Amino acid sequence: xxxxxxxxxxxxxxxTVFREGYSLSRLRKDAVAGLTVAIVALPLAMALGIxxxxxxxxxxxxxxxxxxxxxxxxxxxxxxxxxxxxxxxxVFNVIAQHGYDGLLLATLIAGLILVIxxxxxxxxxxxxxxxxxxxxxxxxxxxIIASSQVKDFLGLAIAHVPADFLPKWQAYxxxxxxxxxxxxxxxxxxxxxxxxxxxWAPRLPGFLIAVVVASVVVAVLHIPAATIGMxxxxxxSGLPAPALPALSLAKIQxxxxxxxxxxxxxxxxxxxxxxxxDGMIGSxxxxxxxxxxxxxxxIASALFGGLPATGAIARTATNIKAGALTPVAGxxxxxxxxxxxxxxxxxxxxxxxxxxxxxxxxxxxxxxxxERFIGLMRMPNGDRAVxxxxxxxxxxxxxxxxxxxxxxxxxxxxxxxxxxxxxxDAGGDEGDDVHQRELLPPGVEVFRINxxxxxxxxxxxxxxxxxxxxxxxxxxxxxxxxxxxxxSGVSAIDHLVEQAHAAGTQMILSGxxxxxxxxxxxTRLGPDSRRVAHSASFPDAIxxxxxxxxxxxxxxxxxxxGQISPMETDQ
Numbered sequence: 001x002x003x004x005x006x007x008x009x010x011x012x013x014x015x016t017v018f019r020e021g022y023s024l025s026r027l028r029k030d031a032v033a034g035l036t037v038a039i040v041a042l043p044l045a046m047a048l049g050i051x052x053x054x055x056x057x058x059x060x061x062x063x064x065x066x067x068x069x070x071x072x073x074x075x076x077x078x079x080x081x082x083x084x085x086x087x088x089x090x091v092f093n094v095i096a097q098h099g100y101d102g103l104l105l106a107t108l109i110a111g112l113i114l115v116i117x118x119x120x121x122x123x124x125x126x127x128x129x130x131x132x133x134x135x136x137x138x139x140x141x142x143x144i145i146a147s148s149q150v151k152d153f154l155g156l157a158i159a160h161v162p163a164d165f166l167p168k169w170q171a172y173x174x175x176x177x178x179x180x181x182x183x184x185x186x187x188x189x190x191x192x193x194x195x196x197x198x199x200w201a202p203r204l205p206g207f208l209i210a211v212v213v214a215s216v217v218v219a220v221l222h223i224p225a226a227t228i229g230m231x232x233x234x235x236x237s238g239l240p241a242p243a244l245p246a247l248s249l250a251k252i253q254x255x256x257x258x259x260x261x262x263x264x265x266x267x268x269x270x271x272x273x274x275x276x277x278d279g280m281i282g283s284x285x286x287x288x289x290x291x292x293x294x295x296x297x298x299i300a301s302a303l304f305g306g307l308p309a310t311g312a313i314a315r316t317a318t319n320i321k322a323g324a325l326t327p328v329a330g331x332x333x334x335x336x337x338x339x340x341x342x343x344x345x346x347x348x349x350x351x352x353x354x355x356x357x358x359x360x361x362x363x364x365x366x367x368x369x370x371e372r373f374i375g376l377m378r379m380p381n382g383d384r385a386v387x388x389x390x391x392x393x394x395x396x397x398x399x400x401x402x403x404x405x406x407x408x409x410x411x412x413x414x415x416x417x418x419x420x421x422x423x424x425d426a427g428g429d430e431g432d433d434v435h436q437r438e439l440l441p442p443g444v445e446v447f448r449i450n451x452x453x454x455x456x457x458x459x460x461x462x463x464x465x466x467x468x469x470x471x472x473x474x475x476x477x478x479x480x481x482x483x484x485x486x487x488s489g490v491s492a493i494d495h496l497v498e499q500a501h502a503a504g505t506q507m508i509l510s511g512x513x514x515x516x517x518x519x520x521x522x523t524r525l526g527p528d529s530r531r532v533a534h535s536a537s538f539p540d541a542i543x544x545x546x547x548x549x550x551x552x553x554x555x556x557x558x559x560x561x562g563q564i565s566p567m568e569t570d571q
Contacts, residue, residue, distance in 0.1 A: 033324035034332030066309030071330025074293035075286030104245035108302035109259035114295030123287025133406035140394025149357035155183025187354030214355035229349025237345035273311035443473035453489035480511030
C-alpha cells in the first residue's frame with residue numbers, strides 16, 4: 001500500500017486531499033477562506049515588504065509565489081505561507097550588508113537547506129527548541145519591528161535611521177521636534193480603528209479597512225502625509241520574469257550565515273504554525289514534507305525576486321476560522337493576490353505610510369506573546385535567564401547570536417538539571433534487594449546507577465567509588481536502571497575498570513540493556529571482553545562475584561602458604 005512506502009511521509013497534503021476526493025462543496029468553502037485570507041494578507045504583505053527594507057511589491061510577490069507553493073507542496077492541510085515578521089530583522093540586515101541581490105542568494109540557499117533538512121528527516125527537531133528561546137527571540141523581533149515604524153508613524157524628518165536599536169531611538173529623540181501632526185493623526189486613527197474592529201467586529205478585515213479608510217481620507221482631504229507612491233514612485237506592476245541571482249563563491253560565503261538563519265527561522269515558524277493548525281482542525285501534518293515545501297517555496301521566491309517566506313500562524317488561523325478544509329484555500333489565496341498585482345498595483349500608491357506603520361504595530365503586538373513572556377518570568381531562575389538573555393541579545397546584538405546563545409544556555413541548564421536526577425548509590429538497599437545485599441560475600445561491593453548516564457554525571461560515579469575507603473575484591477555495577485549511556489559515560493566506566501585492575505579489583509556489569517551493550521562493545525567492555533564480566537541480573541552477578549571472591553581468597557591463602565608465586569597468580 002502507498003502508506004507503507006518510505007516516501008509516504010513526503011507526499012504533499014494536496015495529493016492526499018485529491019486522492020480522498022475533492023468535491024464542489026469543498027471548493028466553495030476553500031474559495032471563501034482563500035478570499036478572506038487574501039484580504040488579510042494584502043496590506044500585511046505590503047507592510048512587511050517595506051519593513052524589511054525592500055518595497056511593497058516584493059512582499060506581494062512573496063505572498064503569491066511562496067504562498068502558492070507552500071500550500072501546494074507542504075505537509076499541512078491548511079497552512080498559509082508568505083512573508084512574516086520573523087524575517088524583518090534578518091532581511092533588513094542582509095539587504096544593508098549585501099544588497100538585495102545578496103538577499104536573493106541567501107534566500108535561495110536557505111531554500112536548498114530546508115529541502116535537504118526535510119529529506120534528512122529533521123522535521124521533528126522543532127520540539128527540542130526550548131520555549132524560553134522561542135519566546136525570547138520572537139518578543140525581541142516584535143520590539144525591533146515596532147521600533148522600526150516610529151519614524152513613519154510620527155512623520156519624523158530623519159534622512160537616515162540607524163539600524164541598531166539604541167542609536168535608532170537616540171535619532172528618534174533627537175528628531176522629536178519634527179513630528180507631523182497630520183501624519184500622527186492618520187497613524188493613530190488607523191491604529192485605533194484596527195483595535196476597535198478587533199474588539200467589536202473581529203470578523204471584519206481590520207487591516208484592509210484601516211488602509212482603505214486612511215487612503216481615502218488622505219486623498220480626499222489632501223492631507224500632507226507620506227504615501228507608498230511618494231516613497232516608491234517607480235514601483236513595477238505584475239510579476240517579474242524568474243532569474244537567478246548573481247552567483248560567485250565569495251558572495252555565497254558572505255551570505256551563508258544569513259542563509260542558515262533564514263532557513264532556521266523558516267523551519268521553526270512553519271512547523272510551529274503547522275502544530276497550531278493541527279490542534280485547531282484535529283489533523284496531523286507531515287513535518288518533513290512541510291520543510292521540503294518551504295524550501296521549494298523559498299527557492300522560487302528568490303528566483304522571482306521575492307523575500308524569504310514561511311508558514312504564517314495568524315494567516316493560517318484566519319484560514320481555518322474562515323472554513324478552509326484543504327490546501328486549495330491557500331492556493332486560492334495566492335491566486336486572489338495575483339489578481340491584485342496584475343490589476344490593482346497602482347492603488348498601492350495612495351496608501352499612507354503611517355497606516356502601514358499602524359498595521360506593523362499590531363503585528364509586533366501579536367508577536368510579542370506578552371502573556372507567555374510574563375508567565376515564563378514566573379519560572380525558575382534558569383528559565384528566566386534564558387528568556388531575558390535571548391530577548392536582550394535579539395534586540396541589542398543580533399538574532400543569530402541570540403538563538404545560538406539561548407539554545408546553548410538552555411541545553412547546559414537542562415543537562416545540569418538532568419545530572420541532578422541521576423543517582424549513584426549502593427545498589428540493593430531497597431525492597432527485596434535488602435536480603436540479596438546481605439548475601440554479598442566479603443570483599444564484594446555493589447553500586448547502582450539510576451538514570452541516564454551521560455557526560456554530565458560521569459564523574460559522579462568515580463567520586464562515589466573514591467569514597468569507599470577500602471579496596472574491594474569485586475565491584476558489581478548495576479546498570480538495569482540506566483536507559484541511556486553516552487560516550488562520556490562509557491569513558492567513565494572504562495576509566496573505572498582501569499583503576500580497578502590497577503588495584504586488583506574485578507568488575508561485573510549487571511543488567512545492561514541493548515543500547516548500553518552496543519556502547520560498551522565499542523569500548524571493548526562488552527560481554528566478549530576479558531576486561532569485565534557481565535550478568536543478566538543482580539542475583540546472577542552475586543553468584544559470579546562469589547566465585548571471583550572465593551578464587552581470590554584461595555589464591556591469597558596459597559600465596560601465604562608458599563604453594564604458588566605472585567607471578568603465577570597473575571598469569
